[in-house]
Amino acid sequence: MNLVVIFDALLIFSMLTLGWMSIFSLSLFRCIVFFVCLGLLAAIAWGQLGAFDVAIAEAAIGAGITGALLLAAWNRIRPHRTKAIEPNLTNAKTSQKDTKEHV
């Protein structure tokens, strides 16, 4: 059992775990972050498989642009998003509530 096989096994295992977690995590924000991580790990896996063109494209598009799109869309649909803009007085209250909901 050499090191490359162990590396491959670890990579595949973490990709499968991240794939599951990027759909079934509790909060949507976590899902998006896990999906970006999945994209970066996929770029590593494709470098491992000798597809360097695709690895560059995946790191730039799959992780970068898709993550930005998903976060922008999430920002549009999340509840209480107007409260975050308001000044600090109410912010203390809402932030505590937000952390309860997000985590």
Added chain:
Amino acid sequence: MTSALFYSMAGLALFAIGFFGVVVASHVMRKILALNVMGVGIFMFLIALAKRNPLVVDPLPHALVLTGIVIAVAGTALALNLMVRIHHIDQSSQEQSK
């Protein structure tokens, strides 16, 4: 059993996870994420099969996957736009009913 076969099976498993998520997930955004996970699984399967002979790397699936990544991000953007649009319509109709 080569590592490429190992990777291709991982791609299939990712596809299965994504398919399961598309059917089962409750929120539309989770469904979109699951579709993307399915896409990652398919790309992984194709790229792993391009290397099933350990000596030769077949560049044709690489080109197909490169095309597919761009199409996938375009489809994701369209789906997210529709989701945001539906959400706003939903919210304004709820405000009106109040």
Added chain:
Amino acid sequence: MFNKLDIEYDGPPVDKSALSLIASVLVAGLLLAVTITIVLSDKGHNTGLATVITQNIELSGVTNPVTAVLLNFRAYDTLLEIAVLLVVVLAILPTRDHHTPFFKRIEVNKQNLVLSALQCWIAPAVVIFAGYLLWAGAHQPGGAFQAGALLAGASVLLFQSDTYQINYTSPIARVLLVLSLGVFITIGTALIWFEGSLLTYPLAFSGLLILLIETCATVSITLALASLYSSFIANENLSITDNKHRTIE
């Protein structure tokens, strides 16, 4: 199942409908089993089309096999892909506005030091790196899609502050968006006259034509991906003003 959209994003992640659960597990398991048996029955002697591509690589005008496949052997795929990207951009373009210029720089009072430093230092470096990727795509990993994606990432960085704004429906932006498709189709159909069939490059000019198409494709892909990102931001500003109008009324 599809006719409702939960507004609460923090609801339970799984629908509690047992039937769809069982069905999806069955279908996914069946797919998995069938394809795994197919994959395992493969002996690994098959090289696919790799030998054909390496034999004909001199005819393509580039030495990177992926670029050769994308822009010469299967250029039709790339043409249709650019068309699909353009259709998506048309579907989600923000509001129509002919009068504001293509690129606008607004002085904002509150400056985020880290963000402006990133914009000043990272964005030009990304532009240079994208140019290198585009140029290197002929003989190394790289090419139009990677360069376009990098440039789009730089534009996402620029959009993080309100300083820079791009109007995607101004005449210049329209020309740039359809530039690659137009150039691609023009070259492809013009080659019918000279070579006899669609998208068959003449041997002497193939490298040059591929570079020309790739440069146009980079510009169009950059603008398209940037418009995909800023469609969310633009709609947001629009809906906020809508809400203001609604409260005033």
